[in-house]
Amino acid sequence: MSPVILKTLFVQRDGAVVRMYHDVVTVTLDGETLLRVPFHMVESIVGVGRISFTGPLLERCAAEGRSVVRMTRGGRFLYRIEGRLSGNVLLRTAQHEAVRSPERSLAIMRAIVAGKIHNQRQLVLKAARDLAHPADRAAVRDVADDLARELRKLPSASHPDEIRGIEGSSARRYFLALRHLLAPSVRDALSFDGRNRRPPRDPVNAVLSFLYSLITRDAESALLGVGLDPQIGFLHTLRPGRPSLALDLVEEMRPILADRVMLSLFNRRQLQSSDFQVIPGGAWELAETGRRTLFAEWDRRKQVEIEHPLLKQPVSYGRLLDVQARILARAIRSQAHGYTPFLYRG
Template structure:
């Protein structure tokens, strides 16, 4: 729970962080704005140009508190952390499994497709009487075809390229009707397809920002479980890429991020004016909008659901840590297969 709730986000450019005894102190223009005991911290996430004292950096590294540096629009820049602890036998098992990852990839893909389909089905239930018949039919057709892909993935002999192809096919179906889930009166807040690095419209800007936050949590969860976040199964290895963290977040994208993004837009907590477009065409959240999203993200992580495998209630924000632990147990041989997390 400590790693779930005790993340500090610093979004005000020009803020300064320093160490005072065993306390993190945040200041703006010399005025103290917050004091947080360091024993309560698991990580600190900084957006844009924030000053960090060398004493604080050293204290965080020694205490196992991760410092994550993002640019002002939320793109990952660096992590500062002390020695990474982990079980060498677990990591050897992970590296061996990465050479033949088909069964693990099958579980990841099943979880992702099932959760994407659940988002579509939830929209059909929530707006049952409001959809135009043609729109409802399009969403139902996409959900039906995704169910067919899901059955295919569950029952055929897993072949890595075919599993990746099924994951891509289902994602195309999901995003082909994603705009039907948006109910904002703002013409700018419409979906025309995925764009990133940089995002080219407000919805993509919001999704990219939230995916960055989820990636941070998944990476921390992998390392906390003693896993190597750079060696994945679904995502190919690439220098500097946290492939395992990206694997872990695939089944969580739709219920944790996409649903939150839709809620923020459909409840009109975010409007067209909460985004800025640069001369390059890139679109980003404003400073105030980022704070709104961060507050909603933290609230979302506190919501509880019954974990389908553990059969116990757990907050959304704890799910990456639970899944990383279950993956570690599978790699150690304690579980026959990796159990994906299903959103209900």
């Protein structure tokens, strides 16, 4: 018998109510049933916009390890409901000790940034092969060379701010390269010239911000699943309310999950101008039709399997964060093992 593929249930119709009816998750709006999904097929539930969850649904999800998340229509995280935490206090104690140890903290920071830059470079090199215009190919290869130089600086970086500086410099160059990876007709219409946020001021950044929020949500669940504290990070400094370790974990995943999905959505013309709206203040956000398209592509990407370079076995993109969370927990538990980021092969 084939294993059941668990999926995230996204609900985004304003006013919708998500409830349990026997063993079925039911979504209703104004008394009309919009959707029915067997509970055993649901991995998590994400409500986008003005969504309500009934008490019995929340209790069942908490009891059986399904997370329930609320986000704004623009992708900003509001809250998460989880069941009892797994793991043990010894692992979290080791996490606090690792953060306070300059040597161990620097080693984990270097690994996180190295994984991110490597994956950024692999993405731009792979995409450069398909570019039609020589000027675009040349610009992207120049960025790839810059990223290689930044990677070579990491082993000698001896201060957290030095590592963060390498990460920041690489990110700025990388986002300029992303412009060249968009089809010419697409990028001319989108006015995309680099990363901006809070608020996103163009459609590309609106999509990236939304996807990064989805990855961070998954990273928090993965870390909680192995017993780590998502708030206590290494690369990202401690700040009240910020899931610093979750943000650390997603860094290496952004290029291969979010950025690849964004490029596919625009270059395949799956997203059009009608899929966005500009809200007061000049911020761009996805409209309901755009979010529906994004959720479908995001789910498709998560089902794709690749061989994990460390485990030497197939792993779906949707399970990568769980695997990397376990690898990070091992690195925190034992000083004999450093953190090994996921390295995309292109």
